[in-house]
Amino acid sequence: xxxxxxxxxxxxxxxxxxxxxxxxxxxxxxxxxxxxxxxxxxxxxxxxxxxxxxxxxxxxxxxxxxxxxxxxxxxxxxxxxxxxxxxxxxxxxxxxxxxxxxxxxxxxxxxxxxxxxxxxxxxxxxxxxxxxxxxxxxxxxxxxxxxxxxxxxxxxxxxxxxxxxxxxxxxxxxxxxxxxxxxxxxxxxxxxxxxxxxxxxxxxxxxxxxxxxxxxxxxxxxxxxxxxxxxxxxxxxxxxxxxxxxxxxxxxxxxxxxxxxxxxxxxxxxxxxxxxxxxx
Amino acid sequence: xxxxxxxxxxxxxxxxxxxxxxxxxxxxxxxxxxxxxxxxxxxxxxxxxxxxxxxxxxxxxxxxxxxxxxxxxxxxxxxxxxxxxxxxxxxxxxxxxxxxxxxxxxxxxxxxxxxxxxxxxxxxxxxxxxxxxxxxxxxxxxxxxxxxxxxxxxxxxxxxxxxxxxxxxxxxxxxxxxxxxxxxxxxxxxxxxxxxxxxxxxxxxxxxxxxxxxxxxxxxxxxxxxxxxxxxxxxxxxxxxxxxxxxxxxxxxxxxxxxxxxxxxxxxxxxxxxxxxxxxxxxxxxxxxxxxxxxxxxxxxxxxxxxxxxxxxxxxxxxxxxxxxxxxxxxxxxxxxxxxxxxxxx
Numbered sequence: 001x002x003x004x005x006x007x008x009x010x011x012x013x014x015x016x017x018x019x020x021x022x023x024x025x026x027x028x029x030x031x032x033x034x035x036x037x038x039x040x041x042x043x044x045x046x047x048x049x050x051x052x053x054x055x056x057x058x059x060x061x062x063x064x065x066x067x068x069x070x071x072x073x074x075x076x077x078x079x080x081x082x083x084x085x086x087x088x089x090x091x092x093x094x095x096x097x098x099x100x101x102x103x104x105x106x107x108x109x110x111x112x113x114x115x116x117x118x119x120x121x122x123x124x125x126x127x128x129x130x131x132x133x134x135x136x137x138x139x140x141x142x143x144x145x146x147x148x149x150x151x152x153x154x155x156x157x158x159x160x161x162x163x164x165x166x167x168x169x170x171x172x173x174x175x176x177x178x179x180x181x182x183x184x185x186x187x188x189x190x191x192x193x194x195x196x197x198x199x200x201x202x203x204x205x206x207x208x209x210x211x212x213x214x215x216x217x218x219x220x221x222x223x224x225x226x227x228x229x230x231x232x233x234x235x236x237x238x239x240x241x242x243x244x245x246x247x248x249x250x251x252x253x254x255x256x257x258x259x260x261x262x263x264x265x266x267x268x269x270x271x272x273x274x275x276x277x278x279x280x
Numbered sequence: 281x282x283x284x285x286x287x288x289x290x291x292x293x294x295x296x297x298x299x300x301x302x303x304x305x306x307x308x309x310x311x312x313x314x315x316x317x318x319x320x321x322x323x324x325x326x327x328x329x330x331x332x333x334x335x336x337x338x339x340x341x342x343x344x345x346x347x348x349x350x351x352x353x354x355x356x357x358x359x360x361x362x363x364x365x366x367x368x369x370x371x372x373x374x375x376x377x378x379x380x381x382x383x384x385x386x387x388x389x390x391x392x393x394x395x396x397x398x399x400x401x402x403x404x405x406x407x408x409x410x411x412x413x414x415x416x417x418x419x420x421x422x423x424x425x426x427x428x429x430x431x432x433x434x435x436x437x438x439x440x441x442x443x444x445x446x447x448x449x450x451x452x453x454x455x456x457x458x459x460x461x462x463x464x465x466x467x468x469x470x471x472x473x474x475x476x477x478x479x480x481x482x483x484x485x486x487x488x489x490x491x492x493x494x495x496x497x498x499x500x501x502x503x504x505x506x507x508x509x510x511x512x513x514x515x516x517x518x519x520x521x522x523x524x525x526x527x528x529x530x531x532x533x534x535x536x537x538x539x540x541x542x543x544x545x546x547x548x549x550x551x552x553x554x555x556x557x558x559x560x561x562x563x564x565x566x567x568x569x570x571x572x573x574x575x576x577x578x579x580x581x582x583x584x585x586x587x588x589x590x591x592x593x594x595x596x597x598x599x600x601x602x603x604x605x606x607x608x609x610x611x612x613x614x615x616x617x618x619x620x621x622x623x624x625x626x
Contacts, residue, residue, distance in 0.1 A: 180332050181365035183352040185430065186382030195378075199369045 037257060043247065044254035051247040070251035073244075079236035080255075082148060083217060086232055089152035090159055090216035091209045097156070098163025098212075099205055103193075105164070106171035107179075117168075120161045128158075132225045139226060146228050154222045159212035166211065166270055170204035171197070207267035214263045218256070282343040282356070282433030282466045283308045284329065289338030289348075291324050298324045300490045301338065306483075308343075311460065311467045312495075315477040316487035317513070322470045323438055325487070329468060330359050330436050343433055353382075355434075358427035362439040364419040366411040372398075372422050373407040379430045397425040400459055417448045424456070428463055435460065437469045441476060453479060474514050478502070486510050505616065508550065508623040517555050517580065517591045522565075524551040524617070532617075535565050535586040539610075542617050542626040549626060550618040555580070556593040557614035560600075564609030565590070572600050583608070 043051050044067060045060035070076060104110075105117060135154065136145065144150030174197055182192035220234035227235055237252045244252075284306040291299040299321045306312045314322040327333035329340055331352035340348040347355045358379070367375050373394055380390045398404040401421040411419055420440060427435055440456075441449045457480050460467050471477055477484050478498040485495040486509075494506035505511035511519035524532040524541065525548055532541040534551040541549070556578075558564070567583035567590060579596045582589060583606060592608055594600065617626040 175363065175365065177361045177363055177365040178367060180330075180352075181359065181361060181367070181426075182378070183332070184330060184357060184359040185379035185426070186353040188351070188353070191382070196367055196369075 037261070040250060040253050040257060043250035046247075048245070048247040051250060066247040066251040067254075070248055070255065073248060075231070075236060075240075076233075076252075079231050079233045082227075082230050083233040085148045086152050086155060086223075087213045087216040089149060090155040091213040093152060093156040094159040094163040094212040095167075095205060095209050098160050098208070099167045101164045102167025102169075103171050103197075105168045107176065120164050123157060123161055128221050132222065135222075136225055145226055146230055148230060151223055151226050151232070152216070154226065155216035155219055156212075158219060158222075159215040162215070163208050163212055166208040167201070167205060170201050170208070170270070174200050204270050207270035210263045210267045211270075214260050217263075218260055283341075284312075284434060284466060284468070285339075285341040286325070286329070287339040287341070289325070289328060289335045289340065291321070291328065291333065292336045298490055299328075299335075302492055304485060304492060304495060306466055306468065309464050309466055311457075311469065311480060311482040313477040313481035313484045314468065314470045314487055315474060315484050315514075316472065318472060320487040321490040322472075322487045326436050326438055326468055326470045329434075330357055331355050356432055357434045357436055358430040358432040359436040360420075360423045360427050360438065360440045362442060364411075364416075364423040364443075366414070366419050366422050366426075368411045370410070371407065372403060372409050372411075372414070375411070375422055376407075376426045376429050378426065393429045393431070394425075397429040400428065401425040417444055417452065420444060420452065424459070428459070431463075432465060434466045434468070435463075437467065439471055440469075442471070442473070449476075456480070474516070478514075486513065488513070503614075504625070505552075506625055508552070508618045511552055511616065511618075515554060517593075519552045519554055519616075520585075520590045520592075521618070522551045522585060522588060522590070523620075524549050537565055539615065541615075544619075544626060546619065546621075548620060550620050552616040552618055553610045553614060555591040557611045558592045558594075558608040559611070560592070560594055560598060560606050561609050562607055564607040567592070567606045567608050569600055569602055569604045569606060572602060581606075 042057065042060045045062050045064070046057065047061065047063035047065040048069065050057065050061060050063065051066060101120075105113065139145040139150050144153070178196050178200075179192050182196045183189070187195060218234065220238055223232045223235040224238050231239065233252070233256060237249070237256070241249060284304075286302055286304040286306075289299060289302045290297070302321075302325060304312075314325060316322045324333060328335045328348070329342075331347070331350060335348060338348070339346055342356060352359075366372075367378065370378065376394045376397060377390050380393055385393075394407070395404065398407055401424055403418060403421045403425060406414065406418060406422070411422070414422065420443075424440070441452055444452060453476060469477075469480060481498050483495060484498055484501050486493045486501060488507075488509045494501055494510050496504075496506075501510060502514055505514070505519070508521065512521070522534050524534045524539075526544075526546070527533050527538060530540060530543045532539055532549065532551065539551070541551070565585050567585050569581055569583050570589075571582040573580040573582075574596055577596065578593050579598060579600065581592045581594055581600055583592065584590070585608075590608070592606075600606070618624065619626055
């Protein structure tokens, strides 16, 4: 009898301890991610005087002094424009190449398909610093250095694997019978794609585009190495970090992080789908 | 006129042969059912006719026109898929109108045909809905209406009822038969459900391992199976088989019983009889009862005959208990004989 009585006591105790561990881990990870963002936002929304003052405020004073100083800082407008330009080009290139690749992977069987999928991922295994010097040399020779399209090409290689994998999972989630039904109802392959597959895949493709945009927007290393005059915002901030005042750093950091966060939050559903969690 | 002629069609997937040189002619307005277990090649054959799969060899003709090199849209076919394939981003109306719009028919004609087929399938109140707001049965109706609206020469159906629940399947089966007969199209219908096949078909093509074993009317397929497989596949419970040994030319011993049979130079062949074609009486096969299952209209009795299982369907008022010894007399005109080597009927 005693054995029977002991188990119900021991089991909830263990479960309780497990729950505590889970909660603690979740809190720790959340703090790890959220605390810097919190500090960034509080300081970006405080006046320059408050940023350097002590003790700190827990709530921002919603003073836009730091932000307006950042916006009017020489070169920021141009860097911001460069960032948007490069990110937009990256977005167009990675969807332009990635979506057809994703479609082909999901619909056709061809020799080396598995290897191709693996290689797509492998492109992320090469550290960018290793490639930066040869790339810079090659870009200077071809005249691509310090241009938006040159940097966009590098960012595309970074974003492309994700574009391929997201769209692959997206197209795989659309039953092939829908396409076949369209063929039997009078569509060519292209018409079936345009009238049936595209409307169904469009939200996901848009999400994949936004993700590519964010990758380019956040990228700093290649941007710093490959641009001099036409700095993107990340490269510009990295360059001026040493000599700029603290409140400028906070405002710049916020300007970089907030759009990226909003974009990723908007498309999070599709990023989970990338690994086939949502589909299949 | 849309006669379908399938000539020497074979399909190989790598080293696997899904279809071995199929020859089949389907008459204009005929309802042909391809029946077989999963993996027998029936869906592959249908998809070859539809143009969704290319044959490794052979020709497909529809209405005197060779179509195996044409894309699906130029074949004059419409198809109903197992999972319905109703476009989720379009309303029911636009789904049914989809093919008509591709044909660039005038709006008036599109509306006329959509309304007519929707009424035919009893979905006229659903025309404004999306597929997500429909039940499985309603989606099935939309898929059939979409195919009918095309007014095709040939309708191809790939297990259209297998995703429906039993009651709905029964209802849709009867309805489909009526609608398709009225539409005067030639139909190829794929199913693994023998009851569905028997009830719908003008002719059944029984498929097994990439071959058509028999193509005949439902009753013919049931009564006179061309091969052992057909007898064992069709009928629930299936045919009984007992080895037979030659005693004289045209005379065979089956489980101790001597029966007249085919003249053959073989020494051993197989005797076959349907469970409902035996009578319990004073003479016949010696059987020991193992299981008794009263089913209402009749009683299913599973017995031992010469160490093998033998099923008999007997009158439900017969008092039979487990362990009883029975004599089961096969009806002479219902006995069939098979060659155990070729498995073909003798």
